[in-house]
Amino acid sequence: MSRFFSVIALFFILVSCEDQVKFNNPAVQGLKDNVIWRATLFTAVEAADGSLTIEAYQKNEILTLKTSSTSVQTYPLGVDLINKATLAEKVGDVNTIFSTGINSGEGQIVITELDAVNHTITGEFKFNAITTSVNASTVQTVNFQKGIFYKVPITIDTKLKN
Numbered sequence: 001m002s003r004f005f006s007v008i009a010l011f012f013i014l015v016s017c018e019d020q021v022k023f024n025n026p027a028v029q030g031l032k033d034n035v036i037w038r039a040t041l042f043t044a045v046e047a048a049d050g051s052l053t054i055e056a057y058q059k060n061e062i063l064t065l066k067t068s069s070t071s072v073q074t075y076p077l078g079v080d081l082i083n084k085a086t087l088a089e090k091v092g093d094v095n096t097i098f099s100t101g102i103n104s105g106e107g108q109i110v111i112t113e114l115d116a117v118n119h120t121i122t123g124e125f126k127f128n129a130i131t132t133s134v135n136a137s138t139v140q141t142v143n144f145q146k147g148i149f150y151k152v153p154i155t156i157d158t159k160l161k162n
Contacts, residue, residue, distance in 0.1 A: 026120065028056035028063070030147030032087075037144070039063065044121055044152045046070055048159060051082070052111075052121070054149055060090040065125055065149070070114050077127050078106040085109065085127040087142050098129035098142040105129040107144070120151040 028039040039056035046052055052070045056063040064086040067075045075083040077100040085107060087098045100107060107127025114121055125147035131140050 026149075026151040026153065028054065028147075028149045028152060030125065031145045033143050034145075037061075037063075042149070042152055044149075044154045046154050046156050048157060052154075054121075054152060056149075062086075062088045063144075064088075065109050067109050067111065070111065070121060070154070072111050072114055075109045075111070077108055078102075078104060083109065085125065085129055085144070087129060087144075096131055096133045098131050100127055100129050105141075115151070118151075119154045121154050122148075122150050122152070124148050 026042075028042045030037055037058060039058050042054065042056040044052065044054045050069045052065075052067045054065040056065075064084075066082070066084045066086075068082045077083055077085050079102070081101055085100045085105070089096045089098075099105065105128050107125065107129075109123065109125045109127075111121060111123040113123070126145050127147075128141055128143050131142075
């Protein structure tokens, strides 16, 4: 009889074991000033001219990554206004915008995969952006490292902007 209970106990032990793996598929995340930053909502839009805009939202922050195309390549930041990274923060009544631009900030966006079948985009980013806000009490720069966007669904905007 004790052998029967041993077999039953072993069965329940084996059945109750389970792996709890959390998948981040798709995802946008990185290290913002050395603290993990993970978007709760994100979008990717390919414009009619072929440019790409990824927007990622977390609490009171919006991260925007823009590239001139969706081609698999490296897009340098801090060189022009076409390839650009922006972080908009709202703390209380204070809005702060950090941005790369012409001779402003630095970094790169690397598109590593464009999945034309599933309409997703994957890549990496890192940048240092400078505030464009006039509020002197705010932090002047923001740093993103080890940023990734993984299998973010792309929608296509067919309207040309004037």
